[in-house]
Amino acid sequence: MRTIMVVGGGYAGFTAARRLERRLRRDEAEIVLIDPRPYMTYQPFLPEVIAGSIEARHAAVAHRGHLRRTRLFAGTVTGIDHARKTVTVRPARGEEFELSYDIVLVTAGAVTRTFAVPGIAEHAIGLKHVEEAVAIRDRLLTAFDEAAQLPEGSPLRERLLTVTFVGGGFSGVEGFGELLSLAASLVRKYPELDPTELRFHLVEAAERILPEVSAGPGAWVVRELERRGGLVHLGTQVVSAEDGHIVLSTGEQFDSELIVWTAGNAATALVHRHTDLPINGRGLLTVRADLRVGTDDAPVLDAWAAGDDAAIPDLSVPDSSAPGVLTVPNAQHAVRQGRLLADNVVAVLRGKEPRPYLHRSLGAVATLGIGRGVFEHRRVVIKGFAAWVMHRGYHVLAIPTWERKSRVFAVWLTAAVFGRDIVSLAAGQNPREAFVSGR
Incomplete structure (x- = not known):
């Protein structure tokens, strides 16, 4: 069977893996998700966790509690070598190891952007x-x-x-x-x-x-x-x-x-420095409107991305008024991109055409x-x-x-x-x- 590797279990990654479980037959592909945390954090609820309006655990969704068919690895992906179709994983304990894949979905999210301010x-x-x-x-x-x-x-x-x-x-x-x-x-x-x-x-x-x-x-x-x-x-x-x-x-x-x-946010070190996939000037993955990595002229086969680490064209904004505008990195987009990401991967596996991502802000x-x-x-x-x-x-x-x-x-x-x-x-x-x- 093909192996679909999901790198990152945040909004986009968790949503994509969950939808892949529903859309794929058991004999079509094995789904693998790698994330250092065993849960997805619903970040819009963090301010209410601060205020005591929500219990901390209720702002997190356990991977193992809701992903029944996905093979889970607790670790940090430190490198993606798409030419060899392998990722390098650093577990919390033990030596780094490699995992191979057929299709990779990069949904590693972003990190907090910091500056060199003393203290x-x-x-x-x-x-x-x-x-x-x-x-x-x-x-x-x-x-x-x-x-x-x-x-x-x-x-x-x-x-x-x-x-x-x-x-x-x-x-x-x-x-x-x-x-x-x-x-x-x-x-x-x-x-x-x-x-x-x-x-x-x-x-x-x-x-x-x-x-x-x-x-x-x-x-x-x-x-x-x-x-x-x-x-x-x-x-x-x-x-x-x-x-x-x-x-x-x-x-x-x-x-x-x-x-x-x-x-603000910044691209993860994985996406910015430790992959052979194409990135733009801001260190984000170059992604087409259908969420495939690459450009319309040079798509990267078997590589897809969504969420905060992906530079996805915003088709809801006319190109004539704001050429090159990208989707805003927020939960509203990441969840919807995760769903379409899974749907498009399934479509390509079954010989169909993927759909472009288009979502008008609510x-x-x-x-x-x-x-x-x-x-x-x-x-x-x-x-x-x-x-x-x-x-x-x-x-x-x-x-x-x-x-x-x-x-x-x-x-x-x-x-x-x-x-x-x-x-x-x-x-x-x-x-x-x-x-x-x-x-």
Whole structure:
């Protein structure tokens, strides 16, 4: 049988493997999926994990729980040699090994883009994985506990109650808004603390946030965050973050206990440097509209790609108005590309023609904390509670599997009655400490 190798188990990879299981007969092909994590992270729910509105595990979909026929490997693909049709896999333990394939689907996703800012690598946390969202939440809860024991006005207390988000895209703004909402709710449970002591900074290098929405709704989001006590720095860069001391390009300086870095995406090292497949100037795989790797004049046989690591032409935008525009790297596109990716592979295996990817955006929707959100689709703009409901409604339908939808919805109902859980499990990040110390 042919072997179909899926490199990466995120939105596109998980969706493609699941659909291949449904579309292929058992004797047509063997499906293999390789990913270092045993689950798919539904990233739009990470801000709600930060805020305690969703249990961390409910924002992840286990590969083994939903891929019945796929052979799974827990490891990192460190190289793709398509000339030999092999991938090199580095497992969590043991030596690297090679696996051969007949058809490869590259859905490795993207990584957080970082810059050479002193202190960021040592002190910042990203927001791409469930573990990071949990750590952000736990650090804030722990900081509140520690700050409540310190005298008012002390430098350490001010540092503990200061949070900095770098990056004003959807991930940064939603994470910032949800954490600000959690902090405003949490401070009421600490009579030792005053809400005016909270310092939440959102730093964005561009002159506006949320580039996916138009200027009007973006400006409204800034005003809404500032009305709730957020400090939004536009046209500003972080120059240094050494020892948690933030220095901005405007000259402003302050100490911050929690630093969250969400300043965009970059191609993975695998795609950018460790494959013989063609890439563009940004380090993304060159992909045709039908998701086959290559160009219309020079397609690469048996190689396909989708998701954040693929430069896919956006056919919904007329080429005359914006030549060469690519699909936006987000969950909305990745899931739909994953479905078409599987359908096209099956079509080619059965001697049929693949279809081009064409999806017109359903709009942009963002949560800014419980009861607050913004939605825009063409000329329609909705703000506040209605947009927040739309955000929850869309994403509970979009997360894969009815099992996960049910769990998320059940947690929302519980939180509506009893409020969000404010227990910090920061000790879980060093589980042996209590054992070693004898406490």
